[in-house]
Amino acid sequence: MPEPIGVRRAQAQRTRSGVLAAAAAVFVEQGVQAPVRDIAERAGVGVGTIYRNFPTRADLVTAVYRHQIDTCAALAPQLLAESASPFTALTGWVDAFVEFLVTKHGLGAALGSDDPGLENLHALMLDTLVPACATLLDACAAADEVSPGISAYTLMRAIGNLCITGPDYERADAQRMVATLLAGCRRAA
Amino acid sequence: MPEPIGVRRAQAQRTRSGVLAAAAAVFVEQGVQAPVRDIAERAGVGVGTIYRNFPTRADLVTAVYRHQIDTCAALAPQLLAESASPFTALTGWVDAFVEFLVTKHGLGAALGSDDPGLENLHALMLDTLVPACATLLDACAAADEVSPGISAYTLMRAIGNLCITGPDYERADAQRMVATLLAGCRRAA
Amino acid sequence: MPEPIGVRRAQAQRTRSGVLAAAAAVFVEQGVQAPVRDIAERAGVGVGTIYRNFPTRADLVTAVYRHQIDTCAALAPQLLAESASPFTALTGWVDAFVEFLVTKHGLGAALGSDDPGLENLHALMLDTLVPACATLLDACAAADEVSPGISAYTLMRAIGNLCITGPDYERADAQRMVATLLAGCRRAA
Amino acid sequence: MPEPIGVRRAQAQRTRSGVLAAAAAVFVEQGVQAPVRDIAERAGVGVGTIYRNFPTRADLVTAVYRHQIDTCAALAPQLLAESASPFTALTGWVDAFVEFLVTKHGLGAALGSDDPGLENLHALMLDTLVPACATLLDACAAADEVSPGISAYTLMRAIGNLCITGPDYERADAQRMVATLLAGCRRAA
DNA sequence: CATGAATGAGTTTTCATTCAT
DNA sequence: TATGAATGAAAACTCATTCAT
Numbered sequence: 010m011p012e013p014i015g016v017r018r019a020q021a022q023r024t025r026s027g028v029l030a031a032a033a034a035v036f037v038e039q040g041v042q043a044p045v046r047d048i049a050e051r052a053g054v055g056v057g058t059i060y061r062n063f064p065t066r067a068d069l070v071t072a073v074y075r076h077q078i079d080t081c082a083a084l085a086p087q088l089l090a091e092s093a094s095p096f097t098a099l100t101g102w103v104d105a106f107v108e109f110l111v112t113k114h115g116l117g118a119a120l121g122s123d124d125p126g127l128e129n130l131h132a133l134m135l136d137t138l139v140p141a142c143a144t145l146l147d148a149c150a151a152a153d154e155v156s157p158g159i160s161a162y163t164l165m166r167a168i169g170n171l172c173i174t175g176p177d178y179e180r181a182d183a184q185r186m187v188a189t190l191l192a193g194c195r196r197a198a
Numbered sequence: 199m200p201e202p203i204g205v206r207r208a209q210a211q212r213t214r215s216g217v218l219a220a221a222a223a224v225f226v227e228q229g230v231q232a233p234v235r236d237i238a239e240r241a242g243v244g245v246g247t248i249y250r251n252f253p254t255r256a257d258l259v260t261a262v263y264r265h266q267i268d269t270c271a272a273l274a275p276q277l278l279a280e281s282a283s284p285f286t287a288l289t290g291w292v293d294a295f296v297e298f299l300v301t302k303h304g305l306g307a308a309l310g311s312d313d314p315g316l317e318n319l320h321a322l323m324l325d326t327l328v329p330a331c332a333t334l335l336d337a338c339a340a341a342d343e344v345s346p347g348i349s350a351y352t353l354m355r356a357i358g359n360l361c362i363t364g365p366d367y368e369r370a371d372a373q374r375m376v377a378t379l380l381a382g383c384r385r386a387a
Numbered sequence: 388m389p390e391p392i393g394v395r396r397a398q399a400q401r402t403r404s405g406v407l408a409a410a411a412a413v414f415v416e417q418g419v420q421a422p423v424r425d426i427a428e429r430a431g432v433g434v435g436t437i438y439r440n441f442p443t444r445a446d447l448v449t450a451v452y453r454h455q456i457d458t459c460a461a462l463a464p465q466l467l468a469e470s471a472s473p474f475t476a477l478t479g480w481v482d483a484f485v486e487f488l489v490t491k492h493g494l495g496a497a498l499g500s501d502d503p504g505l506e507n508l509h510a511l512m513l514d515t516l517v518p519a520c521a522t523l524l525d526a527c528a529a530a531d532e533v534s535p536g537i538s539a540y541t542l543m544r545a546i547g548n549l550c551i552t553g554p555d556y557e558r559a560d561a562q563r564m565v566a567t568l569l570a571g572c573r574r575a576a
Numbered sequence: 577m578p579e580p581i582g583v584r585r586a587q588a589q590r591t592r593s594g595v596l597a598a599a600a601a602v603f604v605e606q607g608v609q610a611p612v613r614d615i616a617e618r619a620g621v622g623v624g625t626i627y628r629n630f631p632t633r634a635d636l637v638t639a640v641y642r643h644q645i646d647t648c649a650a651l652a653p654q655l656l657a658e659s660a661s662p663f664t665a666l667t668g669w670v671d672a673f674v675e676f677l678v679t680k681h682g683l684g685a686a687l688g689s690d691d692p693g694l695e696n697l698h699a700l701m702l703d704t705l706v707p708a709c710a711t712l713l714d715a716c717a718a719a720d721e722v723s724p725g726i727s728a729y730t731l732m733r734a735i736g737n738l739c740i741t742g743p744d745y746e747r748a749d750a751q752r753m754v755a756t757l758l759a760g761c762r763r764a765a
Numbered sequence: 766c767a768t769g770a771a772t773g774a775g776t777t778t779t780c781a782t783t784c785a786t
Numbered sequence: 787t788a789t790g791a792a793t794g795a796a797a798a799c800t801c802a803t804t805c806a807t
Contacts, residue, residue, distance in 0.1 A: 021766075044801060046769095055768035060803070117359075131366075159378070166367040167375040170359040178355040186356040186379065189348070193382030205786060210791060233776060244793040249778070251791095394807060399770060422797060433772040438799065440770095495737075537756070544745040545753040548684075548737040556733040564734040564757065567726070571760030588787075611780060613790095622789040627782070772804080783793080 025062050028052045032073050037112070041070050041119045070119060071129040078137055081109055085141035095148035096155065100191060102145055103168060106138070107187050110172035111180045117172040138165060155194045164194070214251050217241045222262050222302070230259050230308040230316070256318040263305060263319065266298050267326055274330035284337035285344065289380060291334055292357060295327070296376050299361035300369045327354060344383045353383070403440050406430045411451050411491070419448050419497045419505070445507040452494060452508065456515055459487055463519035473526035474533065478569060480523055481546060484516070485565050488550035489558045498547040517543060533572045542572070592629050595619045600640050604679070608637050608686045637686060638696040645704055648676055652708035662715035663722065667758060669712055670735060673705070674754050677739035678747045684739040705732060722761045731761070 031052030035043045045066075049056040063069035085102050092098035110117050119127055143161035150157040167190060172183045220241030224232045234255070238245045252258035274291050281287035299305055308316055332350035339346040356379060361372045409430030413421045423444070427434045441447035463480050470476035488495050497505055498512065521539035528535040545568060550561045598619030602610045612633075616623040630636035652669050659665035677684050686694055710728035717724040734757060739750045 017766080024767080045803085046801075049769090055770095056803080057768055057805085058766085061766075066802090159374075163367060163371045163375065166364075166371070167360055167378075170362050171356055173359050173362070178352060182352045182355070185348075186352065189356075189382035190375065190379045191382065193378035193380065206789075206791075209786085213791075234778090235776075245778085246780080246794070247792055255777095395768075395770075398807085402770075423799085424797075434799080435773065435801080436771055444798095537752075541745060541749045541753065544749070545738055545756075548740050549734055551737050551740070556730060560730045560733070563726075564730065567734075567760035568753065568757045569760065571756035571758065584787080591788080612782085613780075616790090622791095623782080624784085624789055625787085628787070633781090768805105768807085770804105770806095772802100774800105774802095776800085777798085779795105779797085781793100781795095783791105784789105785791095786789085 024054060024058060028054060028059055028062060028069075029073055032069055033113075036070070036073060036116070041066070041116065067127045067129045070127065071133055074113065074116065074130065075133060077109055078133055081105055082137040082141040085144050089145060089148055094154065095145060095152045096195060099145040099149050099155075102142065103187060103191060104184075106142075106165070106168060107172055107184055110169060111174060111183055117169045117174075134165065135162070159194055213241075213243060213247060217243060217248055217251060217258075218262055221258055225259070225262060225305070226302060230255070230305065254318075256316050259308060259316060260318045260322055263302065264322060266302075267322055270294055270298055271326040271330040274333050278334060278337060283343065284334060284341045285384060288334040288338050288344070289377075291331065292376060292380055293373075295331075295354070295357060296361055296373055299358060300363060300372055305358075305361075323354070324351070348383055353379075402430075402432060402436060406432060406437055406440055406447075407451055410447055414448070414451060414494070415491060419444070419494070445505050448497060448505060449507040449511055452491065453511065455487055455491075456511055459483055460515040460519040463522050467523060467526060472532065473523060473530045474573060477523040477527050477533075478566075480520065481565060481569060482562075484520075484543070484546060485550055485562055488547060489552060489561055495547045495550040495552075498544065512543070513540070537572055591621060591625060595621060595626055595629060595636075596640055599636055600680075603637070603640060603683070604681050607681055608633070608683065634694050634696045637694065638700055641680070641683065641697065642700060644676055645700055648672055649704040649708040652711050656712060656715060661721065662712060662719045663762060666712040666716055666722075669709065670754060670758060671751075673709075673732070673735060674739055674751055677736060678741060678750055681741070684736045684741075701732065702729070726761055 028048065032048045035048045035051055039047065045056050045059055048069075049059050052059075059069065063072060081102075084105050085098075088098040088101045089095065092101060119130060139161050142165055146155065146159065146161050146164070149155040168187050171186045171190065174180055174183050217237065221237045224237045224240055228236065234245055234248055237258075238248050241248075248258065252261060270291075273294050274287075277287040277290045278284065281290060308319060328350050331354055335344065335348065335350050335353070338344040357376050360375045360379065363369060363372050406426065410426045413426045413429055417425065423434055423437055426447075427437050430437075437447065441450060459480075462483050463476075466476040466479045467473065470479060497508060517539050520543055524533065524537065524539050524542070527533040546565055549564045549568065552558060552561050595615065599615045602615045602618055606614065612623050612626055615636075616626050619626075626636065630639060648669075651672055652665075655665040655668045656662065659668065686697060706728050709732055713722065713726065713728050713731070716722040735754055738753045738757065741747060741750050
């Protein structure tokens with residue numbers, strides 16, 4: 010009774026999705042360094058399955074955040090088109106980015122980490138988020154709203170760092186500091 | 199003459215200093231979570247010596263940074279007295295703080311960590327650095343140079359985070375972003 | 388057919404049994420505080436396997452002795468039914484208990500230990516062996532063959548202690564002393 | 577200024593006594609396996625001093641208990657002379673022995689241990705306590721008060737074991753069980 | 766393809782013991 | 787002789803990773 014290939018593939022995809030959802034949840038609770046076993050248990054699969062689908066931890070981390078990263082990137086042109094000024098668009102976009110970061114405990118640290126295994130995530134950022142942010146920054150610079158000397162990458166790393174929360178420095182604090190940083194960018198213009 | 203205490207004490211002090219130096223170096227390379235054994239090897243001592251002098255990792259981390267923290271704190275009143283304006287003093291102090299942070303890779307992360315073993319370091323900051331910074335912030339607020347809504351603690355955590363460096367986000371980037379953050383504080387005034 | 392579960396489970400069971408056998412042997416030689424690594428080596432498994440199957444030392448100790456403890460407990464009602472007098476039944480049961488103890492060097496000490504990790508074993512005794520012994524003691528007391536003032540728990544602890552053997556105080560000595568203790572119980576009646 | 581030898585020797589003796597007192601106290605609290613450092617701290621000396629005076633742990637343990645052992649041994653002929661019957665003398669002597677054992681937590685276990693380092697203590701028992709006890713036992717046997725088949729050594733080991741106390745099996749329980757054992761000896765006569 | 770038992774390297778931590786002073 | 791800093795072997799425990807089924 011040879012199974013139709015499509016069924017298998019669909020099942021495999023479901024497994025993969027389950028792992029991603031579990032990993033996302035565990036990352037929120039424990040950070041991206043959480044034990045593989047915890048993720049496997051949460052997903053209801055064996056650890057082997059995790060390793061099959063995501064040979065390295067970075068692969069898993071990357072996959073977990075790829076969709077949200079893409080969504081975030083896509084927001085840039087949309088905001089630019091809708092907003093009254095480029096800086097307003099930038100502000101809106103950064104708000105969304107921050108929201109993304111503070112919801113995923115540990116990702117900020119992951120972005121700032123020099124763990125060689127997290128290169129993929131870095132690459133993903135460089136390839137999608139940085140250009141998106143750069144578009145906005147360039148528009149702001151063109152409108153003379155921010156200094157042209159600030160690179161999108163550096164700004165995003167800074168924002169990523171500011172979003173590393175903890176006791177006595179929580180979500181709201183991170184949001185305020187990022188807003189302050191943006192204000193500093195504008196003033197520099 | 200049961201013992202020439204002075205000699206022994208001097209030797210012990212030398213050992214202790216050697217451990218501190220080794221730990222500082224290893225922290226720069228590997229962060230404050232570096233294996234105790236690595237520090238012992240670098241210091242040329244047994245692990246037991248580390249544990250004798252610094253029973254917990256936090257004790258070691260704290261000791262490594264205590265002197266510089268104290269120095270940094272002492273700088274605040276001095277700058278306030280010398281500077282043309284409170285904000286200039288604040289800027290100068292933050293420069294020194296950043297210098298301290300970027301030199302000690304991993305300390306920024308340590309400050310932001312919720313690792314229970316790092317409470318001592320937290321306490322040290324709260325007890326010395328935060329009041330020093332608060333003095334400057336209060337002076338700035340009194341001179342209407344910054345918004346009164348920014349707490350010294352939050353600002354320092356933010357600066358600490360901004361100083362988590364890595365590939366493509368290095369010392370100079372951190373310094374620029376901190377300056378931008380400060381500019382944002384001023385603008386808010 | 389994602390997995391032939393039965394085979395795996397059987398193998399796991401075999402591993403578990405092997406660990407139990409190895410632990411039993413090592414306990415005889417070194418006592419229940421023997422290094423985990425020694426047990427792992429004797430069993431031909433990694434230490435991780437021990438920890439997987441028996442997260443705490445107490446879990447392992449308990450598992451090693453559970454079967455024999457249950458068997459011993461089950462003997463009590465049987466002997467009571469078969470024997471000419473309650474005291475004869477008690478004597479027979481204590482013989483079996485002693486046999487159990489002297490075969491497992493170190494268990495007597497384990498029973499007497501206040502090591503918090505051995506609570507499980509204590510609990511196991513209290514839940515199974517003590518009631519079994521109490522049944523016999525009560526019957527003896529009812530028949531006026533022993534003094535009613537002796538608690539089953541205390542008697543078993545005493546017997547456990549008497550069974551801590553060593554050079555110049557071996558199995559036969561322990562047996563004789565336990566018999567003497569029992570004789571003392573009877574005399575008190 | 578050459579010190580008079582006698583002064584030095586007296587000082588050394590004082591040190592030795594202090595160590596013995598400290599060791600006795602620590603043994604009561606932690607058992608004879610207590611860390612050497614704890615004893616040194618309690619005695620207010622360095623660990624080196626302990627090792628100088630008592631190269632092995634057994635030397636220390638033995639020295640700690642030697643005086644009391646001697647005292648206990650000396651009690652035997654005295655009780656035999658004073659008592660109405662040999663068995664009464666034996667009972668009194670055993671009471672004293674038990675008192676000695678239950679006051680020194682861990683000594684009972686030490687007596688029963690096959691730790692090769694505790695041979696000295698064993699030897700001390702064999703040389704002093706066993707003969708003392710044997711005198712009493714022999715007298716009892718001669719008076720037909722106990723069975724002649726019980727060796728003093730075995731009886732003392734048994735008593736030592738019965739005196740290993742712990743939670744739920746305390747001093748009073750040990751005393752009762754020892755009394756029961758003695759009763760058993762008598763009955764056997 | 767999925768499973769999860771097994772592995773063992775890596776880390777922390779404790780303490781007996783030594784030895785320079 | 788006394789000191790106690792230093793040592794390092796020993797033991798516990800964790801978790802990433804492999805692989806037989």
